Amino acid sequence: MMTVIPVDAALRLEAVEAPPPPSAAVQAEIDRIWEAELRRRPEIFDGTILTVLAHDESKVTAGPIPYRRLLAQVREPALAPVLGLLPLAVTGIVLCRDGLVLGLRGGRLTQDPGRWEYAPSGSVDASALEPDGRIDAAGLVQRELHEELGVPPSLVRQCRLLALAWDQSYPVLDLIYGISVDIGRDALLAGLPTGAEAEHDRIAVVAPARLADFLAAEGERAAGPTLALVPLALAHARTAHTRTGDSADWEIDSRP
Numbered sequence: 001m002m003t004v005i006p007v008d009a010a011l012r013l014e015a016v017e018a019p020p021p022p023s024a025a026v027q028a029e030i031d032r033i034w035e036a037e038l039r040r041r042p043e044i045f046d047g048t049i050l051t052v053l054a055h056d057e058s059k060v061t062a063g064p065i066p067y068r069r070l071l072a073q074v075r076e077p078a079l080a081p082v083l084g085l086l087p088l089a090v091t092g093i094v095l096c097r098d099g100l101v102l103g104l105r106g107g108r109l110t111q112d113p114g115r116w117e118y119a120p121s122g123s124v125d126a127s128a129l130e131p132d133g134r135i136d137a138a139g140l141v142q143r144e145l146h147e148e149l150g151v152p153p154s155l156v157r158q159c160r161l162l163a164l165a166w167d168q169s170y171p172v173l174d175l176i177y178g179i180s181v182d183i184g185r186d187a188l189l190a191g192l193p194t195g196a197e198a199e200h201d202r203i204a205v206v207a208p209a210r211l212a213d214f215l216a217a218e219g220e221r222a223a224g225p226t227l228a229l230v231p232l233a234l235a236h237a238r239t240a241h242t243r244t245g246d247s248a249d250w251e252i253d254s255r256p
Contacts, residue, residue, distance in 0.1 A: 002228035004165045004176075005057060011161060012059040013135035013175075019053065019063050026082055033075050034068040044071075048126040050135070052086040052173045055164065060173070062088045062135065064126065080171070089174045090141040091121040091225075093162070093233045094149070095240050098185035099207045100233055101149065102214075103200030104221070116215070116222045118229060119200060120144035124175075137161075141177045148199040150191040155182045158240055162232055167225055176229065178236035208237035 022030065037044060049070060050062035065085065073083045094101040103119035120141065128140040138159055145151050158180040165174040181188075185205040192203055206214045211230060215222035 001169070002165055002167045002225055004163050004228060004232065006163045007057055007161060009161050010058070011164075013137055014059065014061050015050065015129050015133050015135055016053060016061050016063050018065060019051065022069070022083060026079070029076070029079070030069055030072040033072040037071060037075070049123045050088040050125070050128075052088050055173060057164075060088065060135075060164070060175075062124070064129075067123075070123075074170075085171070086166070087172050088124040088135075088137075089122060089172050090124060090137050090144065090177060091118050091165075091174050091229075092141045092145055092159075092177045092179045093118045093229065093236050094120070094145065094151075094179045094181060095208075095237055096181050096183050096185060096188050096205060099205045100211060100237060101188070102204045102206060102226070103148065104202040104204075106199065106201050114201075114221060115224060116204070116218055116226050118226065118233065119203070120148040121174075122148075137175050138177065141175075141179070145179065145181075147197075148193070149188065149203070150193055151181050151183060151188065156180070157182050162236065165225070165229065167228075169224075174225075176232060178232075178240065180240040208234055 021027065034046065046066055046068045048064045049067050051065050052060060052062045054061045069083060070085050070087050073079050073085050101119055102116045105115050105117055122144050124135060124137055124140060128136050130136055142153050142156055142159060146153065156179060158178065160178050161175060162178045163176040165176055166172060188205065189203060204214065211233060215227060
């Protein structure tokens with residue numbers, strides 16, 4: 001079940017000191033899980049991400065941890081009450097000239113492989129930390145937009161914080177941003193990253209009026225957070241300064 005709380009740009013995002021390290025026995029288990037995952041996916045990187053320590057409608061504080069600690073909690077649910085991690089993440093609800101943009105997560109990913117999501121999305125990492133202790137999540141989500149969809153910051157017309165969201169089935173606190181971009185469907189699909197750089201197996205551009213139909217047609221592949229954020233996506237489409245097409249269809253990039 002996902003909880004969504006509307007917020008605004010006044011929400012403060014602050015980094016604090018890292019939470020206490022786990023015990024030696026727990027750390028040994030974290031390392032064992034990491035080595036097993038590394039053998040399966042040698043491309044993964046043990047970078048620094050942020051875990052939420054406190055949050056309300058006015059402020060979120062988070063501290064740095066190594067990614068392997070979160071991976072261990074995901075792979076071994078029994079570690080969840082011990083580690084108590086709530087990773088901080090960003091999701092962009094992107095509206096281009098022709099509709100809302102969704103991505104089908106690749107099968108190699110740790111969370112929700114093979115499911116549709118609003119793209120871009122990702123964990124908040126050390127690159128979002130400012131010298132004064134602020135967390136620049138808006139800048140991060142725009143960098144993710146460029147990396148995942150190939151859309152540069154120069155084409156972003158609007159990027160505003162819409163809500164906090166967290167999913168009880170997979171603990172994560174998501175900062176949801178509404179993003180409007182000055183690019184059409186064809187140009188967006190033509191400029192997508194390919195090969196190892198591709199975050200998603202497929203990309204869909206869906207007219208807002210057809211979003212519910214699209215997700216219903218996709219069934220289980222659209223379950224979870226995608227459905228929970230439909231009201232936010234439609235509200236963003238109504239209020240954004242981007243005029244979208246009224247096509248009764250959707251366009252899907254079908255890379256092999």
